[in-house]
Amino acid sequence: MAMQELCRVESRVQVGPGLFALTLAAPALCAVAQPGQFIHITCGEGNLLRRPISICDVDGDRMTIVFQVKGAGTEWLSECRPGDVLDVLGTLGHGFDLSKLGDRPVFIGGGIGVPPMLLTMKAARAAGAQPEAILGFRNKDAVILEDCFRALGETHVCTDDGSYGRPGFVTDLFQVHVSDCTAVCACGPKPMLRAIAQIAEAAGVPCQVSMEERMGCGIGACLVCACELKLREGETGVRYGHVCKDGPVFDSKEVVW
Ligand SMILES: Cc1cc2nc3c(=O)[nH]c(=O)nc-3n(C[C@H](O)[C@H](O)[C@H](O)COP(=O)(O)OP(=O)(O)OC[C@H]3O[C@@H](n4cnc5c(N)ncnc54)[C@H](O)[C@@H]3O)c2cc1C
Numbered sequence: 552m553a554m555q556e557l558c559r560v561e562s563r564v565q566v567g568p569g570l571f572a573l574t575l576a577a578p579a580l581c582a583v584a585q586p587g588q589f590i591h592i593t594c595g596e597g598n599l600l601r602r603p604i605s606i607c608d609v610d611g612d613r614m615t616i617v618f619q620v621k622g623a624g625t626e627w628l629s630e631c632r633p634g635d636v637l638d639v640l641g642t643l644g645h646g647f648d649l650s651k652l653g654d655r656p657v658f659i660g661g662g663i664g665v666p667p668m669l670l671t672m673k674a675a676r677a678a679g680a681q682p683e684a685i686l687g688f689r690n691k692d693a694v695i696l697e698d699c700f701r702a703l704g705e706t707h708v709c710t711d712d713g714s715y716g717r718p719g720f721v722t723d724l725f726q727v728h729v730s731d732c733t734a735v736c737a738c739g740p741k742p743m744l745r746a747i748a749q750i751a752e753a754a755g756v757p758c759q760v761s762m763e764e765r766m767g768c769g770i771g772a773c774l775v776c777a778c779e780l781k782l783r784e785g786e787t788g789v790r791y792g793h794v795c796k797d798g799p800v801f802d803s804k805e806v807v808w
Pocket residue numbers: 589600601602603604605606617618619620621622623624625626663666667762763764765766767794799
């Protein structure tokens with residue numbers, strides 16, 4: 552059940568060009584937050600619709616989000632300062648199913664899909680797994696959260712242009728590691744998720760993907776974030792899931808790529 556909490560901004564850090572981390576005092580939301588879920592934030596009076604942002608980390612009653620400035624909503628959010636109060640709805644969506652990870656899961660994030668993988672990897676480690684991360688970014692300036700991931704397990708960073716870490720895409724590295732892992736969880740651009748799903752499927756490795764679609768209400772009442780899913784046995788026609796309510800995390804085998 553989604554709840555509304557007024558959250559005080561505790562800290563604001565610029566972590567890259569157009570990239571910001573906000574830590575919020577959010578005791579009620581932190582108490583129920585699950586890895587892979589998101590919150591829905593009112594971004595000023597001029598922006599009617601709330602903006603969905605993934606939960607990156609939870610530490611006691613503090614929640615951290617990391618976001619990229621895209622338009623008016625995230626621009627407004629980036630201008631918040633410690634002491635400001637945000638109107639937040641959460642925690643929303645179905646997150647990653649941690650019971651399906653096994654003892655050697657791999658967490659893959661691409662660009663601004665990296666933040667939700669942090670809390671997920673943290674939870675896997677707390678559950679006794681030996682997690683590994685593969686993080687991909689456009690270039691050196693876009694690299695975020697590297698040290699936080701390294702604190703949790705082996706972490707590989709790659710950049711598209713080779714300006715930092717290993718040159719190339721996360722999928723190149725995943726191809727090398729897939730035979731050693733028990734499951735994969737991923738968040739990032741759809742072409743990246745599609746490629747990861749194909750590699751995982753070919754290797755028989757369970758794969759969960761966090762899908763990002765443009766979103767309206769965030770609670771399943773409108774149809775803005777519909778995502779086509781494969782038909783179940785006996786079903787006919789077309790099957791859609793709401794990314795906000797049925798996702799954002801889906802089993803990769805359910806998604807029509
Ligand atoms: C489940 C989920 C989790 C997300 N987590 C993060 C995160 O952790 N960090 C981050 O930087 N971004 C995240 N995003 C994307 C983020 O929500 C958009 O970048 C943001 O809503 C853009 O709003 P804007 O007003 O700045 O831009 P505009 O383009 O002006 O937004 C206009 C409208 O489009 C919607 N919209 C635009 N782009 C997106 C998008 N990619 N996804 C969904 N709605 C969109 C907005 O909600 C708004 O209603 C997430 C999206 C989803 C669906």
